[in-house]
Amino acid sequence: MIPEAALAALRAALGADAVITDPDRLAPWLVDERRLFSGRALAAVEPQSTAEVSAIVEICREQHVPMVPQGGNTSYCGAATPDASGRALLIRFPRLSRLRAVDALAGTLTVEAGMPLAAVQAAARDAGWFFPLSMGSEATAQLGGALSTNAGGLTVVRYGTARELVLGLEVVLPDGQVLSQLQALRKDNTGYDLRHLFMGAEGTLGIITAAVLRLFPEPAARETLLLNVRDAEAACACLNRARRTLGDTVESCEFFTREALALVLAHEAGARDPFAGEAPALLLLEIAGTFDAARMRDTLGELAANLLDEALAADVLIAESPTQRAAWWRLRERIPAAERAEGGSVKHDVSVPLGRIPELAALAVAGVRDRVPHIRCSVYGHMGDGNLHLNFLAPVGAVPEDFRATHGQALSADVHALAVRLGGSFSAEHGVGQLKRELLRATRSPVALGLMMRLKQAFDPDNLMNPGKVL
Numbered sequence: 460m461i462p463e464a465a466l467a468a469l470r471a472a473l474g475a476d477a478v479i480t481d482p483d484r485l486a487p488w489l490v491d492e493r494r495l496f497s498g499r500a501l502a503a504v505e506p507q508s509t510a511e512v513s514a515i516v517e518i519c520r521e522q523h524v525p526m527v528p529q530g531g532n533t534s535y536c537g538a539a540t541p542d543a544s545g546r547a548l549l550i551r552f553p554r555l556s557r558l559r560a561v562d563a564l565a566g567t568l569t570v571e572a573g574m575p576l577a578a579v580q581a582a583a584r585d586a587g588w589f590f591p592l593s594m595g596s597e598a599t600a601q602l603g604g605a606l607s608t609n610a611g612g613l614t615v616v617r618y619g620t621a622r623e624l625v626l627g628l629e630v631v632l633p634d635g636q637v638l639s640q641l642q643a644l645r646k647d648n649t650g651y652d653l654r655h656l657f658m659g660a661e662g663t664l665g666i667i668t669a670a671v672l673r674l675f676p677e678p679a680a681r682e683t684l685l686l687n688v689r690d691a692e693a694a695c696a697c698l699n700r701a702r703r704t705l706g707d708t709v710e711s712c713e714f715f716t717r718e719a720l721a722l723v724l725a726h727e728a729g730a731r732d733p734f735a736g737e738a739p740a741l742l743l744l745e746i747a748g749t750f751d752a753a754r755m756r757d758t759l760g761e762l763a764a765n766l767l768d769e770a771l772a773a774d775v776l777i778a779e780s781p782t783q784r785a786a787w788w789r790l791r792e793r794i795p796a797a798e799r800a801e802g803g804s805v806k807h808d809v810s811v812p813l814g815r816i817p818e819l820a821a822l823a824v825a826g827v828r829d830r831v832p833h834i835r836c837s838v839y840g841h842m843g844d845g846n847l848h849l850n851f852l853a854p855v856g857a858v859p860e861d862f863r864a865t866h867g868q869a870l871s872a873d874v875h876a877l878a879v880r881l882g883g884s885f886s887a888e889h890g891v892g893q894l895k896r897e898l899l900r901a902t903r904s905p906v907a908l909g910l911m912m913r914l915k916q917a918f919d920p921d922n923l924m925n926p927g928k929v930l
């Protein structure tokens with residue numbers, strides 16, 4: 460690789476101002492969201508079209524320049540951070556963020572990769588529809604990154620993960636060719652479904668440049684329930700009852716323990732415990748339906764009465780106003796920020812079959828307390844998806860960095876082994892990136908790993924697409 464030749468070719472293809480080498484501008488893009496990884500880069504480029512992405516990839520291939528695509532840089536696993544060699548080119552997408560097409564009859568949007576998720580949601584609303592992919596980082600997380608990592612978030616229990624919302628994709632392959640499959644078909648049963656190879660590949664097989672997204676009818680009625688529950692087992696029973704009563708109107712099902720809540724109460728101005736310290740754990744249910752709002756309210760009343768009668772919940776609150784709903788959601792969504800404010804945590808993102816959630820929560824907490832008495836356990840997550848974040852903080856008074864350095868590895872090994880033993884996964888929604896490559900190798904079968912390697916080799920024989928990630 461001759462860096463100067465690569466840079467000159469990129470400037471000629473894109474214009475000088477689309478090739479960024481200024482260290483101050485590059486700096487924030489060279490560290491990941493969690494500050495676990497930092498790297499260097501030859502430059503960053505900001506293409507304006509799929510044709511420009513293709514031109515960039517061709518130049519990189521000719522000049523043997525590794526490429527690292529980066530969306531909103533919100534990966535939890537360092538998936539968008541280059542290595543320390545300084546050889547890689549960062550490809551960023553702020554200028555490739557247009558809404559290309561709206562089909563208001565079929566309910567689809569064709570959107571470019573750089574559009575933030577919140578803007579995609581707004582575009583869907585403008586078209587009279589609903590785009591459900593939603594997460595704490597949605598103001599900055601971009602569509603391309605969310606699809607590449609097959610992101611999850613807050614509505615998976617009803618609508619599925621990112622890949623389930625995609626009808627068509629446009630991808631620039633590692634040889635510069637454009638795979639254009641932007642058809643908006645619900646049914647297309649014509650051989651291998653190539654789309655799904657790129658979702659979850661985290662940019663290692665190609666660069667997603669646009670997608671056709673499935674939209675849903677905007678729910679006419681929405682209600683939010685907050686339950687005081689004994690533990691994860693009771694929470695699962697409540698979810699089961701709610702689904703049997705309300706059908707598939709359960710849109711979010713978020714569980715959090717009192718210890719997780721306590722972090723938010725300590726750090727979030729104005730935050731209040733709705734159960735005044737009485738709830739060992741809380742379950743937040745978002746119910747959204749297209750049917751009559753008054754009927755929905757009645758059904759919720761019946762559900763609440765049943766949950767209380769059967770002692771599945773000790774208290775059931777139904778939000779009385781949008782302000783109250785927002786306050787409850789803030790209690791859940793601000794847990795990661797509160798963990799940061801406490802000096803950080805040893806984080807996990809594991810999934811198990813729903814029925815094993817109670818064991819996962821109970822055994823993980825018992826196990827880590829054995830290792831570190833007084834450890835603080837921030838247990839929360841998308842319980843309806845079988846996905847919990849089991850995050851551990853230093854005992855009060857201990858130095859967070861020392862705690863993580865001393866115990867982090869052992870705690871993670873315990874949690875991951877437990878999840879796998881319960882039939883689960885070490886990464887439910889945050890992907891693999893560079894953080895969890897070893898875990899992928901340790902837990903996938905040789906057959907699965909061999910196939911993944913052969914796919915990578917077939918798509919990207921020179922290993923230039925986001926090298927060092929996933930595999």
Ligand code: 2HG
Pocket residue numbers: 595792795806807840841848850
């Ligand atoms: C969430 O569910 C995110 O809030 C972040 O996936 C989880 O910070 C975490 O551990």
Ligand code: ZN
Pocket residue numbers: 612840841848888
């Ligand atoms: Zn999560």
